[in-house]
Amino acid sequence: MQARDTIDDLPNTSKEVLNEYSEYAYETASEMSDEPLIVPDYERAVEGLSLDAMEARNFAPAWREVCEWSRSTSNLDSIRILSEQDQLFTILKQRTERTLSFRHDRIRDFLLADASLNEINRTDGIPDCLSDPYYYSILGTGIAYFRPSETILSGLCDRNPLALLEALCRLGGDTPEYEKKIGAEFQEWLSKQGGSTGIPNSLLGETMDILRQTYSEQVSEIAELLPQFPPVLLARFRNGDLEAGIQYCTGNGGGSPNVNNPQRDSVFNDTLQQRGDQYTAVLSKVLSSVGAEHVQGALRLAGFFGRTELGRDSRTVGEHMELIQNACRHFFGRLSSVVFQNNDLLSIR
Known part of the structure; x- marks a missing residue:
């Protein structure tokens, strides 16, 4: 250097x-x-x-x-x-x-995270200032960089639980064994609070927002303990749960194609880059057997898939769109009566 x-x-x-x-x-x-x-x-x-x-x-x-x-x-x-x-x-x-x-x-x-973890290791205690939610990102950085012991993880979770979720987000699924320890500590902390209803709305909102941005095997387990609000459905979809994506696209919320939603678009774009082949193949099967209550969501999600695929290699686009089109033809032939009973579906573009 x-x-x-x-x-x-x-x-x-x-x-x-x-x-x-x-x-x-x-x-x-x-x-x-x-x-x-x-x-x-x-x-x-x-x-x-x-x-x-x-x-x-x-x-x-x-x-x-x-x-x-x-x-x-x-x-x-x-x-x-x-x-x-x-x-x-x-x-x-x-x-x-x-x-x-x-x-x-x-x-x-980096310097703040290094100093924080060094102080915790040296004193076997957590400075009072680090309980401030303002520092969850710094502490999460420190956890991701320095991988402290389970004892320290437990102490940090009690004082600043969002730090553990930030660490999961930064680790990004690359260290599954350590992430499992982080996930277990957070779930234990949440249980001690009496579940998601026992924590302040501001903390719950930030929890869901961090999970929405996180790739980790731990996301699905944590998401099960939370109310299934849109950010949680997006978190599940990002981490391999196609059903959550269909649920997200059902109704008049952020999954509507007529609604401008940068958070949704960011998750969908990232996820289809990571799981596009897998999700498109599964969705083509889902469309041929989806229940009436999820018709709208499945079709909308297929539309988002097609729109996102336009930015990919032309041969890949053709393959993916052919899968979706074939499934849609089968789907409409089997459920045409459901479609015509649902006015909202008739307006889908």
Whole structure:
């Protein structure tokens, strides 16, 4: 890694890359500065600053606030040198004051997550500030990066349960065994609350929204414990439940093709990229045997499949559309009476 590199130049933001980048910043500061500071001095100073920033809930403090927070003169010297180096931090002039700013959100989240998990491991306790729902994303990042023990997972779930769902979202199905531990801890916590009816609506809403964006084998199990609102149906559909997609498209909610719904479109596009072949083949069979109560949803979902497939390779489009068209012909021949009894179906385009 060369001296001109910045966080924006990095090819990805895996834990290994971010760790290498921050270590490089510490090593460069140690080599270039006249101060008798070594890499561990910089690491300790950044960890202290990160914890202070979270305690104050201030990620862009004025320099005078940084001076007040500083736990030692060497810590303050370390932060000053790193700021002048402009890799992890930078100093911005804001009217009459100068503020310390993290160089990039990605490096900020990594440093905050690293400091949080280190503090938890060192003290065998969770700082009070980390119970703030504001930090669930930071903690989720830390869980995904550093894979803490089940004991720590349990403590974090009690204090900030959304952090575990954020970790599932970030892990993305790549670590099924660890994700199983996360899912078990969250389900146990939910049971202790008396189920979904025992948690605040704001927390329930955020839970459903995170699950809607998550690929993981754990999503289906957690979704069973929640009310089957549209975000939960989308979460299930994303994770392999075609029936949930049909249910979502039934009625006058977000599944109507006449309703502009970016969240739906995002899930459908992502899911059909991942499961398009599988879902289209299954749907062609479902259309020939679907019950009357799910006619509308099945046809609408088939329409979404066709619309999404237009962006794929032309040969694949033809294959998928032929499957759907053949199933629809069979379907309409068998259920024509149901179609004509349902006025809403007649208006489907």
